[in-house]
Amino acid sequence: MSKYQVDSNGFYGEFGGAFIPELLYPNIEELRDNYLEIEKSAEFQQEFKALLKDYVGRPTPLFLARRLSEKYGAQIYLKREDLCHTGAHKVNNTIGQIILAEKLGKKRIIAETGAGQHGVATATVCALKGLDCIVYMGEKDIERQAPNVARMKMLGAEVRPATSGSKTLKDATNEAMRDWINNPEDTHYIIGSVVGPHPYPDMVARYQSVISEEIKNQLEGLPDYVIACVGGGSNAMGAFYHFLDDEEVQLIGVEAAGWGVETDKTAATLSLGTPGVLHASRSIMMQDADGQVIEPHSISAGLDYPGIGPAHAWLKVSQRATYMAVTDQSALEAATEVSRLEGIIPALETAHAFSVLKDLNLKPTDKVVINLSGRGDKDMDTYMKELNLR
Known part of the structure; x- marks a missing residue:
């Protein structure tokens, strides 16, 4: 295995891991136990590659x-x-994660976004698959990325403002994580970057x-x-x-x-x-x-x-x-x-x-x-x- 890839404990050297509250353990364990097996399956790869080619x-x-x-x-x-x-590149990841969410039986999708491109990409794949979509976005970013907010809404997503802190991406991420803790059974959180608890950094990197x-x-x-x-x-x-x-x-x-x-x-x-x-x-x-x-x-x-x-x-x-x-x-x-x-x-x-x-x-x-x-x-x-x- 490459020394630059994630290890079996979810670390890249000294960085990584899953420092999560107890309430998030079921969500993270479900992902960690299933994402590689699902991703490597012929069924997943066939749909992923077809959508990347014909849709993206x-x-x-x-x-x-x-x-x-x-x-x-x-x-x-x-x-x-x-x-x-x-x-933007964001849709590569949301295509992968929406297929994964379906395989896990999730019907409700949440996401965070800063520039709005990940929010648009998430709203897009939720419309494609007919799943509920809620996007958290900092109040400040909602103002400076108005065209993308309009796109999300036109695609059927609900855009919820994060009004605490700097009212930007960090705060939107906080709100999305709170939502996920409160709705573990039916909700998948599509994180938009190589951040967050393991397995997200590895999962997003694979799709990108x-x-x-x-x-x-x-x-x-x-x-x-x-x-x-x-x-x-x-x-x-x-x-x-x-x-x-x-x-x-x-x-x-x-x-x-x-x-x-x-x-x-x-x-x-x-x-x-x-x-x-x-x-x-x-x-x-x-x-x-x-x-x-x-x-x-x-x-x-x-x-x-x-x-x-x-x-x-x-x-x-x-x-x-x-x-x-x-x-x-x-x-x-x-x-x-x-x-x-x-x-x-x-x-x-x-x-x-x-x-x-x-x-x-x-x-x-x-x-x-x-x-x-x-x-x-x-x-x-x-x-x-x-x-x-x-």
């Missing part, structure tokens, strides 16, 4: 971005997850690993770099997954520095965080000396999270991957550049990944794959305001 639109293209390549002096490829149904599996099939030889933005870390883990043991491939995760890592308006967990337990998993998180969560900030709702998936914490500590932090302003500049050079408006999350190109010492022979994790439709209000496009 996979495989997504690996596009050689010629003008970006010319500017940065390397061969830059874009993995076009923005072309997935619903506009289709990204790196396709990159390996689409690219001649191995890439020199694979780059992805990181909030909780699902699109990055999906892009990294099949390259973890290819040590010659440099894996780069890009976090949100917000106003700067030296300020108190940042979400750069791996730059500033320390080990701790957040949302039932031991990882690296932003916390004060008393262990209280430090509220994060990012212009991007999907990166506005004070923790990181335990697999990413282990990749950082083991030095298998490099993590960089990019400010709001740099992300906006990168979004403008990609839009004008390649005719692709990226999600604000994804724009962070593009921003590090200028900081790499690239050679003409280097093959660089950037996971273009989502499209920018949902962020147009922010772009209009920040870039004076009105």
Whole structure:
């Protein structure tokens, strides 16, 4: 087994596990005891692959971005997850989890969302399968991601605001976990990233690993770099997954520095965080000396999270991957550049990944794959305001 994959106890090195209240044990045990057997079954794989192909639109293209390549002096490829149904990579995971939920006999689905893409992807698969859907979303994120909130409601989901704390992703996750504790029998919680108690980080990574599996099939030889933005870390883990043991491939995760890592308006967990337990998993998180969560900030709702998936914490500590932090302003500049050079408006999350190109010492022979994790439709209000496009 790879030293970068989860062990039998649900840990990646020193990170991971399931630090859960007693009331959640039945839910987690049911998942842990069944997810691998269900996922490996021919019935699951047949439906999963068919829906990824005919519903999501996979495989997504690996596009050689010629003008970006010319500017940065390397061969830059874009993995076009923005072309997935619903506009982001999130649907890969919700397809997998909705099939799993059905196999477990669950009729009610809950989820948390920040940027709204996971909420839309969850509402989408619930509509497809005819299951009840409740999405928890921070009150602040509901305001800044209004188009995605409207999509969720049109798809039949109930959107419940989280009004405590910073009113963002962390608080939405808290509310979803409370719901799950109170409704263990009929409810499945579709976590949207590689966070939370085991088996979620491994389960979500497996469903997202289709990204790196396709990159390996689409690219001649191995890439020199694979780059992805990181909030909780699902699109990055999906892009990294099949390259973890290819040590010659440099894996780069890009976090949100917000106003700067030296300020108190940042979400750069791996730059500033320390080990701790957040949302039932031991990882690296932003916390004060008393262990209280430090509220994060990012212009991007999907990166506005004070923790990181335990697999990413282990990749950082083991030095298998490099993590960089990019400010709001740099992300906006990168979004403008990609839009004008390649005719692709990226999600604000994804724009962070593009921003590090200028900081790499690239050679003409280097093959660089950037996971273009989502499209920018949902962020147009922010772009209009920040870039004076009105």
